[in-house]
Amino acid sequence: xxxxxxSTVIDAPVGAVWALLRDFNSHDRWHPAIASxxxxxxxxxxxxxxxxxxxxxxxxxxxxxxxxxxxxxxxLRYCLLDSPLPLMGYVAEMRLRPVTDRFRTLLEWSSTFQPxxxxxxxxxxLVRDDIYRAGFSxxxxxxxxxxxxxxxxxxxxPAPPKNSGQTTMGIVIQRHGGxxxxxxxxxxxxxxxxxxxxxxxxxxxxxxxxIHCRTGHFDMIDPPGIPGMEAVGTITxxxxxxxxxxxxxxxxxxxxxVGAYCTxxxxxxxxxxxxxxxxxxxxxxxxxxxxMTASFLLHDVQPVGPDDIVLIHAASGGVGQLxxxxxxxxxxxxxxxxxSAEKLVMxxxxxxxxxxxxxxxxxxxxxxxxxxxxxxxVIFDGVGQNTLEGSLEAAAIRGHVVSFGExxxxxGLHDLGRLSSKSLRFSRPNYGHxxxxxxxxxxxxxxxxxxxxxxxxxxxxxxxxxxxKAAEAQSALESRRLTWSAxxxxxx
Amino acid sequence: MTRVYISxxxxxPVTSVWRxxxxxxxxxxxxxxxxxxxIEGGMHPDQIGCIRNFQLENGDTIREQLLALSxxxxxxxxxxxxxxxxxxxxxATLALIPITDGNRTFAxxxxxxxxxxxxxxxxxxxIGQGVFxxxxxxxxxxxx
Numbered sequence: 300x301x302x303x304x305x306s307t308v309i310d311a312p313v314g315a316v317w318a319l320l321r322d323f324n325s326h327d328r329w330h331p332a333i334a335s336x337x338x339x340x341x342x343x344x345x346x347x348x349x350x351x352x353x354x355x356x357x358x359x360x361x362x363x364x365x366x367x368x369x370x371x372x373x374x375l376r377y378c379l380l381d382s383p384l385p386l387m388g389y390v391a392e393m394r395l396r397p398v399t400d401r402f403r404t405l406l407e408w409s410s411t412f413q414p415x416x417x418x419x420x421x422x423x424x425l426v427r428d429d430i431y432r433a434g435f436s437x438x439x440x441x442x443x444x445x446x447x448x449x450x451x452x453x454x455x456x457p458a459p460p461k462n463s464g465q466t467t468m469g470i471v472i473q474r475h476g477g478x479x480x481x482x483x484x485x486x487x488x489x490x491x492x493x494x495x496x497x498x499x500x501x502x503x504x505x506x507x508x509x510i511h512c513r514t515g516h517f518d519m520i521d522p523p524g525i526p527g528m529e530a531v532g533t534i535t536x537x538x539x540x541x542x543x544x545x546x547x548x549x550x551x552x553x554x555x556x557v558g559a560y561c562t563x564x565x566x567x568x569x570x571x572x573x574x575x576x577x578x579x580x581x582x583x584x585x586x587x588x589x590x591m592t593a594s595f596l597l598h599d600v601q602p603v604g605p606d607d608i609v610l611i612h613a614a615s616g617g618v619g620q621l622x623x624x625x626x627x628x629x630x631x632x633x634x635x636x637x638x639s640a641e642k643l644v645m646x647x648x649x650x651x652x653x654x655x656x657x658x659x660x661x662x663x664x665x666x667x668x669x670x671x672x673x674x675x676x677v678i679f680d681g682v683g684q685n686t687l688e689g690s691l692e693a694a695a696i697r698g699h700v701v702s703f704g705e706x707x708x709x710x711g712l713h714d715l716g717r718l719s720s721k722s723l724r725f726s727r728p729n730y731g732h733x734x735x736x737x738x739x740x741x742x743x744x745x746x747x748x749x750x751x752x753x754x755x756x757x758x759x760x761x762x763x764x765x766x767x768k769a770a771e772a773q774s775a776l777e778s779r780r781l782t783w784s785a786x787x788x789x790x791x
Numbered sequence: 792m793t794r795v796y797i798s799x800x801x802x803x804p805v806t807s808v809w810r811x812x813x814x815x816x817x818x819x820x821x822x823x824x825x826x827x828x829x830i831e832g833g834m835h836p837d838q839i840g841c842i843r844n845f846q847l848e849n850g851d852t853i854r855e856q857l858l859a860l861s862x863x864x865x866x867x868x869x870x871x872x873x874x875x876x877x878x879x880x881x882x883a884t885l886a887l888i889p890i891t892d893g894n895r896t897f898a899x900x901x902x903x904x905x906x907x908x909x910x911x912x913x914x915x916x917x918i919g920q921g922v923f924x925x926x927x928x929x930x931x932x933x934x935x
Binding site: 304305306307308396397398399400401403405407432435 | 889899
């Protein structure tokens, strides 16, 4: 464990300094590294257990939890939940004491953490200089009434796209933040290029990645910008060099670039797929992204077959539901984990052979019990932080652990040397690298549509929100109360 | 219970200041109001439980017992066994904290005690300003 301990004297009474610092949501007002701050789940900033969500001026995200706050001692402690830096086990304390003979304030800011050895010196210096000393300097300015310097801009804005003179309605992220930063407004439509088509979109898929774009957790939108990576619609205009699509074709997409939350959109022909009749527009808009993910996971990241025992985490989540059904249809034995009895019932109805409630039992020992001590040959882990360590333990010799999501937080650092104890393989696939070309889109969508048409995959109906209520749809997704997916209806 | 709390910033590194104030027998060396001090029973001044017996300028004698001494926290806690001040259950702590910004020292001195209600405000002033602040001022001057 390393300790960083810094202290300074602020030329203001302790009551005034504490009034600012006891507000766990105040850093974006004074600390130069913090661009925006909010408290998650609508808690007040003095709620012990509350989590603050920082967007840094460099575009990265920090989440920190208040673990103690005392008005008596004028101290607060917090720990790091998510960070772009490997500050493992980081717990920090801020504490104030009055300097009675001059009405000033002693501020102590300290932390303990365990940095990886090669980065130790850099991280200690970074915490000391960029966080604590830079914060001290800003607090000195704050309490001396000096003007606050403008915060640096994240990145230069790209040149605005050429305008076709036409507009459509869309959802714009005005700045990184909560659902309130989404506004429904007219947006300009670019002209249709030679290899492009214009779509009139009927339904737009709502995904976690859209929320990560909104909060700034993923650096994919420099506000203002339009989120969304999934939609379906009808072609209303065709570029001069487009050969495979015609006016009136019913198509969909699930890919970058972002910008799907709108009524009409111009897209390259190469990323569009024609939709089968077996899938309605709203079903397709709620399925494509999850379905393409399940498609490349089960066929190319790790081809799954009858010899496999597949452990699937979060089996009631969107991708999880498809993985369970599809892995079963491919002949594998499927063990599913979920957090409640209802979700386990859902996994069983999707075909899981065995289910594990990971809130009630240790999924590692349960998996080993169910496999006569062998472990699972393939593990699909979209949960991340909370499960990955266990996934490595629950894998069989020569097993493959596929980490494709981080619903509980980033997967963190693991000792790669340990993989050799069971000759494990570990993958961390990125959607864009599997669904990034016309050939890939063609392959994974064909596999998906075949599985749907042949009845191997049952596709539930999504919950439908009007496009103008995108914030509500995202909140519903964030609250984890949806059992499948949410889509936005553009005519609603 | 009455509480007196005084704190200040001494313009010197914390190790230098601690070297001076950790000596439980050193009051004549750094405070202006103690003329002589000895440790009773031939004990060492950093032995927990030792008693310092010291004289003030006005001739009064005070006996105080060392309850805790921490070189790790840089703090010293003691109780008054005998004095002419009219305090009961008096326990005080002198503590230092490094100020990394400028390599200075934060010093605090806190006392908690019982006394007759009518004597309280006088004692708060006598102990807070007359003893603690006066000693701190001398300390700041020594390092200033």
